[in-house]
Amino acid sequence: MIEHEAGRVHRVMGSGGVGLHVREWGPEAAQPILFIHGWSSCYLAWRGQFDSALRERFRLVCMDLRGHGFSDRPLDPELYQTGAHWADDIAAVMIALGLRRPVLVAASYGGYVVGDYLARHGTRNVSAVNFVGAAVISSNPPMHIGPRFIEGAVMAASDDPAVMIEGARSVIHATTHRPLPAADAERALAGFALTPPAVRAFLLMRTLDFTDTLAALDRPALVTQGEEDDIVLPAMARHIAETVPQGRLSLYPECGHTPQYEFAERFNQELAALASAA
Numbered sequence: 008m009i010e011h012e013a014g015r016v017h018r019v020m021g022s023g024g025v026g027l028h029v030r031e032w033g034p035e036a037a038q039p040i041l042f043i044h045g046w047s048s049c050y051l052a053w054r055g056q057f058d059s060a061l062r063e064r065f066r067l068v069c070m071d072l073r074g075h076g077f078s079d080r081p082l083d084p085e086l087y088q089t090g091a092h093w094a095d096d097i098a099a100v101m102i103a104l105g106l107r108r109p110v111l112v113a114a115s116y117g118g119y120v121v122g123d124y125l126a127r128h129g130t131r132n133v134s135a136v137n138f139v140g141a142a143v144i145s146s147n148p149p150m151h152i153g154p155r156f157i158e159g160a161v162m163a164a165s166d167d168p169a170v171m172i173e174g175a176r177s178v179i180h181a182t183t184h185r186p187l188p189a190a191d192a193e194r195a196l197a198g199f200a201l202t203p204p205a206v207r208a209f210l211l212m213r214t215l216d217f218t219d220t221l222a223a224l225d226r227p228a229l230v231t232q233g234e235e236d237d238i239v240l241p242a243m244a245r246h247i248a249e250t251v252p253q254g255r256l257s258l259y260p261e262c263g264h265t266p267q268y269e270f271a272e273r274f275n276q277e278l279a280a281l282a283s284a285a
Contacts, residue, residue: 011058014069019103021073022095023086028077029070029100032062038134038282039066039106043097045115045140046210047163047178047202049076051194052114055271056278065282068109070100072120074206076198087209093120094127101132108134110282115239115264116210118142118247122217125224134285135227137278138247140264142239145215151243153236155181163199164208171204184235184263191268221250228254229281231274233262 014030021027030050040061044052050069057067071078073096074087086092097120101109111133113121118141125133144150149157159181162174179195180187187195221228228251232244241258248256257277259266267274 011054012062014057017104019070019100021078021099022092025073025081025086025092025096026079027070027073027096027100029068029104030057031066031068031104032057033064033066035066037064037066038285039068039109040112040278040282041097041100041106041109042067042069042112043114043117043120044069044072044075045117046160047075047199047207048115049198049201051198052265053267055268056275059271059275061275061279064279068100068104068106070096072096074209075202077201080203080206082203082205084209084212087206088213090123090215091127093123097121097124098128106132108132108285110135110137110278110285112137112139112278113141114139114267115141119145119213119215119217122215122220126217126220130224130226133226135229135281136224137229137231137281138244139231139267140233140236140239140244141230141247142243143215143217143221143247144243145213147214151240151246153181153238153240156238160207160211164204164211166204175199181237182264183269184233184261185269218246218250221247222252224251224253226253227281227284229277230254230256231259231266231277232256233259233264233266233269235262236264238264
């Protein structure tokens with residue numbers, strides 16, 4: 008880790024008039040990497056990347072998804088349950104910042120968002136994809152999603168504060184294989200709390216399967232997965248790696264749902280190799 012920098016801040020108008028909070032680090036002429044966080048998270052999920060030597064070699068762009076972080080948080084369910092909105096948000100950030108063929112890095116729920124983008128816009132402006140503990144199938148009953156997460160997520164989407172808080176605590180403490188240090192757990196909970204419970208519920212209601220989209224993905228794909236992930240199970244990663252024609256699976260022993268945090272040095276090395284090849 009190197010000294011924290013706040014980065015250059017942008018406000019991008021996303022689909023349906025939703026304002027998106029975006030930050031970037033690194034040389035503007037360098038290979039861009041666009042980071043897409045997961046459910047009820049924010050751009051700070053990538054601190055181990057933008058506060059690292061990666062920002063000296065690459066243009067690192069982190070966005071807060073609609074309803075998350077410091078992006079707008081409207082409470083209209085249609086703004087979250089229509090795939091075109093998610094896809095066009097990614098496209099809007101690419102256009103506003105002039106990102107040419109970025110590497111897309113998608114964590115957890117971000118896998119659905121990248122799936123939305125690829126299904127709608129294709130790969131013309133994408134050089135590679137890194138799926139990080141990413142989900143690409145949302146079904147009922149759930150497939151390859153851990154029961155511990157399902158229980159906690161439903162509670163975290165409750166309009167009862169007592170239930171919601173316990174659900175948030177459960178999800179946060181399920182993200183890593185080893186217990187979180189107190190300061191990091193507090194930071195994670197504060198970031199989690201920026202997403203309204205109703206928005207969490209809207210996201211959980213989507214039914215998705217991007218298997219066909221992945222089968223047509225004509226770009227290199229690195230599938231990064233913690234072997235002890237209790238949120239998105241390793242079976243999901245194997246499905247992605249087996250479906251994408253140029254997919255490669257990278258398993259992290261003794262790691263939970265956040266390889267980018269739990270093993271940041273290895274993660275950054277593998278991401279740098281992917282981006283350098285791009």
